[in-house]
Amino acid sequence: MKFAKMNGLGNEIAVLDARERPVTLNASAVEALASAGKGIGFDQLMLLLPPKNPMADVYTEIWNADGSKVAACGNGSRCVAWYVMREMNRENVVIETEAGLLGAVSVGQNRISVDMGEPILDWELIPMAERMDTIRIELQVGPIDDPILHGPGVVSMGNPHCVFFVQDAELAPVEAVGPMIEYHPLFPERTNVGFAEIVARDHIRLRVWERGAGLTKACGTGACAALVAAVRRRLCDRVAKVQVDGGMLEIEWRESDNHVIMTGAVALETEGTIRGN
Incomplete structure (x- = not known):
């Protein structure tokens, strides 16, 4: 074939x-x-x-x-x-x-x-193992009193994504933390793990540990999930460039029908x- x-x-x-x-x-x-x-x-x-x-x-x-x-x-x-x-x-x-x-x-x-x-935002449908507000879930990495990562947003774009917001995506511990979160008990079907830096209201720098594939140069659903998670936290606009290791994606979360458009x-x-x- x-x-x-x-x-x-x-x-x-x-x-x-x-x-x-x-x-x-x-x-x-x-x-x-x-x-x-x-x-x-x-x-x-x-x-x-x-x-x-x-x-x-x-x-x-x-x-x-x-x-x-x-x-x-x-x-x-x-x-x-x-x-x-x-x-x-x-x-x-x-x-x-x-x-x-x-x-x-x-x-x-x-x-x-x-x-x-449409993005899936309900904890049961994502799915998650516990009821949580998916805008910012109760999950942290590192010491309780000084975590290195905490409070990610969770979104499904047909596959689950856990998005941490970081100061510098280049320094984010993607390969160290990604596998740990992918298999976390909160995610019964495992999850993709994003590390998103808000560069500007219309620009996100993103690195993703993909479920079943590891660190890749680009993740389209991850870019969609990062924008949705950022908009829900009022960190960026509904139209933004998402810069991944392999280049640039344009993502829009339309208000008219709630659909996410990826280009x-x-x-x-x-x-x-x-x-x-």
């Missing part, structure tokens, strides 16, 4: 096209494919299948490099949108995922805008075929 190795601002994405010959993946198969030495190598795998919803152009299963299956991936969704738009010679498509339907449009050469839908670049690295079972 056909595959494309792509990236969304450095977030390595594999698009595997199984629409003509559907395949069933499992964790071990995904882990093998994720190996850069033996497989394709990626942070996330987007498996294209025939749509279930008549309103959609394609159905996408989403897998992390560690073999865990997830419901959302912002950078991967932009890559899938670009791939299907090119195939269909169209400027817009609808992607069906476990999290719902995502409308995407081309807004320039290799630039895609995706409607990520950013994608790049095609290579294409080929792979044997499927």
Whole structure:
């Protein structure tokens, strides 16, 4: 079957096209494919299948490099949108995922805008193990009387995100703290962990420890979650640039319908075929 190795601002994405010959993946198969030495190598795998919803152009299963299956991936969704738009010679498509339907449009050469839908802010739906105000939850890292991190915001964009606000994202302990929070008992389905620095009302610097992938160069849903968490704390405006390690995303949390719109670049690295079972 056909595959494309792509990236969304450095977030390595594999698009595997199984629409003509559907395949069933499992964790071990995904882990093998994720190996850069033996497989394709990626942070996330987007498996294209025939749509279930008549309103959609394609159905996408989403897998992390560690073999865990997830419901959302912002950078991967932009890559899938670009791939299907090119195939269909169209400027817009609808992607069906476990999290719902995502409308995407081309807004320039290799630039895609995706409607990520409404953020989920209720503690039970994110989900969390305890009732908490998700604007600022009761969680801290370090000594009780002098924590190094505390009071993160929690948002789901189809996948859970815990966002710490820090003075300097470059100095944030992403690799030390990220795995600890990812597996914290408060998050029964694990969580992505963001470290967000408010540079200006319209500019956030963000680094993300991704659930199942670790520290990556970009996280689209993480950028969406960071802006939503910041707006809820009145730290930034509803439209802002979110600077990740791989580049810049433009995020808008629209007041008109409560939807989050993510815009950013994608790049095609290579294409080929792979044997499927």
